[in-house]
Amino acid sequence: MSWVRIWIHVVFSTKNRTPFLQTKEIRNKLFQHIRQNAREKGIWLDCINGYKDHAHCLLTLGKDQQLSKVVQLIKGESSYWINKNELISHKFMWQDDYWAVGVSETHLQAVRNYIYNQENHHKSMNFKEEVSEFMRKYDWEFK
DSSP states (O other), X not given: OOOOOEEEEEEEEBGGGOOOOOSHHHHHHHHHHHHHHHHHTTOEEEEEEEETTEEXXXXXXXXXXXXXXXXXXXXXXXXXXXXXXXXXXXXXXXXXXXXXXXXXXXGHHHHHHHHHTHHHHTTTOOHHHHHHHHHHHTTOOOO
């Protein structure tokens, strides 16, 4: 039997960073739906949260799962669900790209706390500033 535990912090934004997820009620409905959908598809989604224009997920990949496929399943199905249920008045789309980084077992609780605290976090920092902070922290460059 294979045992795999690869923790990944994934972040993705709404198309053009449009603040579609304006209210806590919309975000709660969406994130609850994403949790349920992930469970049904065999995706281990530890936690999810976000703010008006993006979402953060902490997940672990199963031995036969690919990150790109898991993110596609989460984003694609949730876009479809939002539009089908008219959760917002405009056509909803996620940005094509996403950000992902591996997380050490020793940092799991810190990442969970960061994800759960998104609303307070974004009182002092917008998403663009958050992305810039990640780019500096992980020494990434825009290509």
